[in-house]
Amino acid sequence: xxxxxxxxxxxxxxxxxxxxxxxxxxxxxxIYRSPDxxxxxxxxxxxxxxxxxxxxxxxxxxxxxxxxNGRFDYRTGAAKGAxxxxxxxxxxxxxxxxxxxxxxxx
Amino acid sequence: MLxxxxxxxxxxxxxxxxxxxxxxxxxSGDQTWWMxxxxxxxxxxxxxxxxxxxxxxxxxxxxxxxxxxxLAFFTLGTWWAVPAFLLYGTxxxxxxxxxxxxxxxxxxxxxxxxAIFCNLCLFMTLKEPIDWRWRHTRHHTDTIHVGLDPxxxxxxxxxxxxxxxxxxxxxxxxxxxxAIIPHAFGVVTHDASHYxxxxxWKKMFWSSRFYxxxxxxxxxxxxxxxxxxxxxxxxxxxxYANWLNYFGFLSQHAGLAEDSxxxxxxxxxxxxxxxxxxxxxxxxxHIEHHIYPxxxxxxxxxxxxxxxxxLPYTYTGLVDVSREVLPVLWRQAHDPGYFTSRTLPPVKxxxxxxxxxxxxxxxx
Ligand code: FES
Numbered sequence: 001x002x003x004x005x006x007x008x009x010x011x012x013x014x015x016x017x018x019x020x021x022x023x024x025x026x027x028x029x030x031i032y033r034s035p036d037x038x039x040x041x042x043x044x045x046x047x048x049x050x051x052x053x054x055x056x057x058x059x060x061x062x063x064x065x066x067x068x069n070g071r072f073d074y075r076t077g078a079a080k081g082a083x084x085x086x087x088x089x090x091x092x093x094x095x096x097x098x099x100x101x102x103x104x105x106x
Numbered sequence: 107m108l109x110x111x112x113x114x115x116x117x118x119x120x121x122x123x124x125x126x127x128x129x130x131x132x133x134s135g136d137q138t139w140w141m142x143x144x145x146x147x148x149x150x151x152x153x154x155x156x157x158x159x160x161x162x163x164x165x166x167x168x169x170x171x172x173x174x175x176x177l178a179f180f181t182l183g184t185w186w187a188v189p190a191f192l193l194y195g196t197x198x199x200x201x202x203x204x205x206x207x208x209x210x211x212x213x214x215x216x217x218x219x220x221a222i223f224c225n226l227c228l229f230m231t232l233k234e235p236i237d238w239r240w241r242h243t244r245h246h247t248d249t250i251h252v253g254l255d256p257x258x259x260x261x262x263x264x265x266x267x268x269x270x271x272x273x274x275x276x277x278x279x280x281x282x283x284x285a286i287i288p289h290a291f292g293v294v295t296h297d298a299s300h301y302x303x304x305x306x307w308k309k310m311f312w313s314s315r316f317y318x319x320x321x322x323x324x325x326x327x328x329x330x331x332x333x334x335x336x337x338x339x340x341x342x343x344x345x346y347a348n349w350l351n352y353f354g355f356l357s358q359h360a361g362l363a364e365d366s367x368x369x370x371x372x373x374x375x376x377x378x379x380x381x382x383x384x385x386x387x388x389x390x391x392h393i394e395h396h397i398y399p400x401x402x403x404x405x406x407x408x409x410x411x412x413x414x415x416x417l418p419y420t421y422t423g424l425v426d427v428s429r430e431v432l433p434v435l436w437r438q439a440h441d442p443g444y445f446t447s448r449t450l451p452p453v454k455x456x457x458x459x460x461x462x463x464x465x466x467x468x469x470x
Contacts, residue, residue, distance in 0.1 A: 018150065057153040068210075068247070071211075083239070
């Protein structure tokens with residue numbers, strides 16, 4: 001599958017310094033809005049035990065998983081220490097006319 | 107043997123971590139845990155951390171600890187030492203419940219403050235941080251699930267002698283030392299091999315060596331001066347003044363349903379007076395803590411008020427909760443199938459959120 005841009009949500013759907021869940025074609029993603037009003041996207045499930053990160057807490061550039069408080073930098077997907085040891089996959093985003101798009105596919 | 111052997115079914119049977127080097131990464135299959143009906147905005151608010159409130163709390167605790175420690179020291183050699191050390195030890199033992207919230211990283215906004223106090227509290231309560239962190243992670247995934255949760259305090263049939271021994275922290279300390287000693291020599295225990303990923307082993311070995319060296323150091327100090335006074339101040343309090351934690355920890359899960367996916371059925375919340383809640387770091391709001399470990403201890407009472415209608419009866423103190431727990435454990439000693447079945451309020455607007463399952467239908 002080649003890469004495609006998919007509309008994930010409206011910009012107003014995500015509060016500043018927050019995250020929402022976006023499901024598409026059997027996969028789940030997390031869409032973040034940073035305190036600087038930038039949008040980012042990662043896989044939606046924590047790499048530790050597959051819990052939805054959209055239920056977690058966003059603090060600056062970090063998302064904290066709601067289950068065991070593992071932390072990721074959602075801009076790079078980097079795992080920031082136990083119990084998360086595997087990085088998150090990230091996706092390119094763009095904002096167009098009040099909508100947020102993410103680039104998915106191989 | 108003095109204590110009954112823990113039935114085989116309670117020993118960990120499945121590797122457990124999605125962190126690549128443990129083979130099975132299916133902690134709870136597609137099961138979902140019960141979640142209360144609470145709005146995302148409110149939840150976010152409750153999850154916010156700060157530094158001021160917990161710092162004040164922790165500085166007060168440390169001040170009380172030093173103050174009562176000095177008092178205890180000056181009573182040595184008199185009968186006043188008994189109440190003085192009981193007071194010091196009770197304040198000291200607060201380190202254990204405090205380490206829970208800190209271990210989740212939920213107490214302070216600043217990570218470094220959290221790390222300092224977490225390591226201090228774990229050290230004071232003789233819990234090696236790496237092993238404990240992974241073990242506790244597992245407890246939160248599969249709370250009181252047989253063969254999956256390594257922190258089941260009372261297994262069935264209940265061993266009353268074992269339970270009584272823990273009034274003096276004996277079984278817990280034994281469990282910690284049984285991990286620290288082999289880990290210090292580079293040997294991974296059976297349990298830890300199931301929940302600590304290999305990438306963390308080296309760190310765990312060095313941390314255990316540090317703990318063992320400190321323990322031997324304090325023992326050597328006692329031998330050198332021919333007195334147990336150093337042990338009365340460090341670690342000793344966990345043994346001689348464990349009473350509050352003992353009833354607190356026993357009340358959290360003991361005697362309740364095993365293998366349930368509803369924290370209201372396998373966990374208890376009980377209120378206490380402000381002094382006890384200060385010492386117990388609000389861990390008595392235990393259902394709330396398990397549902398949302400991201401919520402700092404100082405916001406748990408607020409959460410409790412918000413979801414109270416969806417919870418079963420909240421016990422009103424240690425006596426109230428112990429009146430249920432102790433007879434159940436007595437009965438479980440002879441009737442391993444027995445447990446307390448909690449009455450849930452009628453379903454209101456509660457909802458169930460998928461916790462471990464992949465996303466269902468697309469929501470485009
Ligand atoms: S599931 Fe995310 S930290 Fe464990």
